[in-house]
Amino acid sequence: MADGTAVHKVVIIGGGFGGMVAAQALDKTPTHVTLIDRRNFHLFQPLLYQVATGGLSPANIAAPLRSVLKKQRNTHVLLGEVTGFDLAAKAVLLKDGHSVPFDSLVVATGSTHHYFGHDEWATRAPGLKTVEDATEIRRRVLLAFERAEREPDPAVKARLLTFVVVGGGPTGVEMAGAISELARLTLSGDFRTFNPAIARVIIVEGQNRVLAGFHPQLSTKAKASLEGMGIEVWLDSHVTAIEPDHVLVKPEGGKGEARRIDTETVVWAAGVKASPLGKMIADAVGGVQVDRAGRVPVNPDCTVANRPDVFVIGDLASHPGKDGKPLPGLAPVAMQQGEYVAGVIVRRIKGETPKGPFSYLDKGSMATIGRAKAVAESMGFRFSGYLAWLAWLFIHILYLARFENRVMVLFQWFWNYITRNRAARLITGLRPPDSRGA
Amino acid sequence: MADGTAVHKVVIIGGGFGGMVAAQALDKTPTHVTLIDRRNFHLFQPLLYQVATGGLSPANIAAPLRSVLKKQRNTHVLLGEVTGFDLAAKAVLLKDGHSVPFDSLVVATGSTHHYFGHDEWATRAPGLKTVEDATEIRRRVLLAFERAEREPDPAVKARLLTFVVVGGGPTGVEMAGAISELARLTLSGDFRTFNPAIARVIIVEGQNRVLAGFHPQLSTKAKASLEGMGIEVWLDSHVTAIEPDHVLVKPEGGKGEARRIDTETVVWAAGVKASPLGKMIADAVGGVQVDRAGRVPVNPDCTVANRPDVFVIGDLASHPGKDGKPLPGLAPVAMQQGEYVAGVIVRRIKGETPKGPFSYLDKGSMATIGRAKAVAESMGFRFSGYLAWLAWLFIHILYLARFENRVMVLFQWFWNYITRNRAARLITGLRPPDSRGA
Structure with missing residues (x-):
């Protein structure tokens, strides 16, 4: 790998589920891999809600990219922000002025929150995608309890002790469950002027x-x-309005009267849109339109339009599933695509016959609701309750087991489960404690 | 404790070593205790350098105040910022407009960095007092390695890989040792364009x-x-100058030529000054001048001037030791003073004879230098090397054992020791990765 001129250069943008698996699948292949990410760690996003409610520390669910890929000698990790593509020259442009050449490009930068035209809600109702999102939500939730403790006005106190989660998908359900357990179990006995269980x-x-x-x-x-x-x-x-001290909610269809919820703490779990790099790569390829959620339509082999050297995978891609509907934005889809794309690239280098189209093997899905409560479905079977929770725990540990900090997470989890405690409930960040969340 | 009118009200400001011990020592006494802090957690500052170098997570060395004092039913924790004192009315004033009445007041807000007239250095050379300080230093140190990885100019690369610690006290020695181990052990093999051991x-x-x-x-x-x-x-x-890309160093006395160190990462461990609340309480009492480090001179019983109801302890106080010199700003001094002051208050309430003056029992001091390396002295004995390190570990665990997260820290430590890894080496914070530390 002295100068790498003869070796096939793969550039992967994004170290999430898709990009990380693609990079790992290219270990010991005749490629030189450059993994570019804005962050220096892979984040296990499905457990961010645990950070947001003080159960785990950010480091428990994050693995430094360099550490994960340390022994993979054909792979180079680059911390940087992609600002554009020069597809004619086959290069990725970075903010610091560097340009990184590729023979094959894999774009896997995932998704961010979608406020459906209400971008002003972003500061009032943070979503849950990054470590900073999670510590910010933790700060707001814990500060609401702290402010309630010194609040004499019962109406304000009640407002402070009301938490609204917008969206009832897996993230919303997990967040709501975790806030409820924080209030009912962890904080029990912590306050003197109210019972947090209310x-x-x-x-x-x-x-x-x-x-x-x-x-x-x-x-x-x-x-x-x-x-x-x-x-x-x-x-x-x-939700039709999110103000600093209340939320307005209308029935589906917009008819009927709006109901008002007095609250100062709102968590957004209602929708995601693709990262801006989706539109950027679509424009660079030309003749490709991203969909309403900003996703790039891809060919069955995950390439874009007539560029066999440009792959888009994971939440950033709109891949036609078997039923014609785009595949869902789930970690297993991204991971299987990462593996698949690595295979396509290696076969191509070796001159072997191309792989067939990507096909998603749905092993099932699961969502946890709380302590020993979950739902899961797999291959037509449906579980709920303790059994589903054990399955959820098992699958998550299995994934985390790829990373070095598996033992610590397992231990922290076990410890939290026994003690019902959440030791990471720290209010951090540089804002003064008397300031409001919004 | 229905309305607390008949009960002696103790207000403690600051949940550090002194304030926390004072609060705990007042458990099951005929007092009503209010502990006020700007943060919602007690922080074990001696291990902050481990957070700054990715060895431990903030939550490993922080214990939520409410959690620690949960079962102490006469104690009330208040998250708030003190903005003044009304000693005539015997009340503490908070930023949010509340006023908290007291019969006895204990001020224990500790110290902050001291840049000796160069406050402009604060942003260029952060110190190590808060969780945010530690994660900021961690961000800068790790980013310097990341930027070195993509830097083609050898001079700039060398500058990025140079780390200056200002101050050779325990904090400076621990920081330098930890950065060195990070480079030599943890990051070994992580980079492709240089060996971090350089x-x-x-x-x-x-x-x-x-x-x-x-x-x-x-x-x-x-x-x-x-x-x-x-x-x-x-x-x-x-150090006579700290610029974004270099530091100037002159020999003691200021004579001789300045030497230049090209560096972008400087950590400040050279000095501390008392929190601004020192001057505020001195002014409120009247006739009291804080010393050059902002500390409040106290009577032998830790009270201030002619106010037997106002105590100042820990780093905030200048307490005359046996040799006439002020006691050092160490955790054991603050803790013993916290215990002592609680005793003074309780004896006074019970009408017992007052305690004698506070006297510091110096059990020894220790500083760790690195993996299995430390120095310690106690009662005339001096240790160094592995034995001192074991002693250091034992004492620290003994202290942390007061808090719930002791098991986790112990386990994390043991894990790091075995694996030589530092899993918490995350670059977090909202600045873009291409921005400079300063």
Whole structure:
């Protein structure tokens, strides 16, 4: 690899589920891999809600990219921000002026929050995609309890102790469950002027059930579990305003009167859109239009339009599934695509016959609701309750087991489970404690 | 405790070593305690350098105040910022407009960095007092390595891989040792364009030895240990300029030519001054002048001037030791004072004879230099090397054992020791990765 001129250069942008798996699958192949990311770590996003509620530290669910790829000698990690593509010259342009040449390009920069035209809500209702998002939500949730402790006005106190989660998908359900457990179990006895168990947690969901990606039967079970934990589930409901001290909710369709929820803490779990790099690569290829969620339509082999050397995978791609609908934005889809694309590239280098189109093997999906409560479905089977939670735990540990900090997470989890404690409930960040979240 | 009118009200400001111990010592006494802090956690500052170098997560060395004091039913934790004192009305004033009445007041807000008239250095050379300081230093140190990886100019690369620690006290020695181990052990093999072991780490110390608070023999051993780890120790040297890309160092006395160190990463460990609340309480009492380091001179019983109801302890106080010199700003001093002051208050309430003056029992001091290397002195005995390190580990675990997260820290430590890894080496914070530290 002295100068790498003869070796096939693969540039992967994004060290999430798709990019990381693609890089790992190219180990010990005749390629030189450059993995570019803005962050120096791979983040296990499905557990961010645990960071947002003080159960885990950011380091528990993040693995330094260099550390993961340390022994992969054909792979080079570059911390940098991509600002453009020069596809004619086959190069990726970085913000610091460098240009990185490629023979094959894999774009896997994922998704970010989508406020559906209400970008002003971003500061009032943070979403949950980055470590900073999670520590900011942690700060707001914990500060609300702290402010309630010194608040004499019962109406303001009640407002401070009301938490609204917008969106009833897996992230929304997990966040709501975790806030409820924080209030009922962890903070029990921590305050002197109120019982934290009185905190209201409300999920506002636009569709007629939570976890709409699952079988209706599991949606029903999940709703019952949530309500059993004291969480209010408002279905067929749309948020129409998010103000510093309240939220307005209208019934689906926009008819009927808006209901007002007095709250200062809102978490956004309602939608995602593709990272801006989607439009950038689509424009660079030319003749390609991203869809409404900013995703790049890809060919069955994950390439874009007539560029066999440009792959887009994961949340950034709109890949036609078997039923013609785009594949969902799930970690397993991205991971399987990462593996697949690595295979396509290696076969091409070796001059072997190309692989068939990418096909997603749906092993199932699961969502956790709380302590020993989850729903899962796989290959036509449906589980809920303790068994589903054990399955969820097992799958997550299995994934984390790829990384060095697996032992620590396992231990921290076990410890939290036994003690019902969340030791990472720190209010950090440089804002003064008397300032409001918004 | 229905309305608390008949109960003696103790207000403690600051949940550090002094304030926390004072609060705990007032458990099950006929008092009502209010502990006010700007942060919601007690921080074990001696291990902040581990956070700054990615060895531990902030939550490993922080314990939520409410959690620690949860079962202490006479104690109330208040998150808030003190803006003044109304000693005539016996009340503490908070930023949010509340006023908290007291019968006895304990001020224990500690110290902050001291740049000796060069406040403009604060952004260029952050100190190590808060969780945010530690994650900022971690960000800068790790970013310097990341930028070196993509830097083609060898001079700039060398500058990026040079780390200057200003101050050779315990914090400076620990920081330098940890940065050196990060470079030599943890990051080994992580980069493709350089070997991180070439990183230069320089301690700049104004006195003629490091660890000047220890016996000269231990200073000599510590210097040898540091140099054995490849760290440069510049004694009798004063920093006279800190610029974004270099530092100027002059020999003690200011004579001779300035030497230039090209570096972009400087850590400040050279001095502390008392928190601004020192001057505020001195002014409120009247007739009291804080010393050059901003400390409040206190009576032998830790009270201020003619106010037997106002105590100042820990780093904020200048307490005359047996030899007439002020007691050092160490955690054990603050802790013993916290315990002492609680005793004074309780005896007073019970009408018992007052305690004698506070007297500090010096059980010894220790500083760690690196993996299995430390120096310690206690009761005339001096240790260094592995034995001192084991003693250091034991004492620290003993202290942390007061808090719930003891098991996790122990486990994380053990894990790091075995694997030589530092899993918490995350670059976090909202600045873009291409921006400079300064």
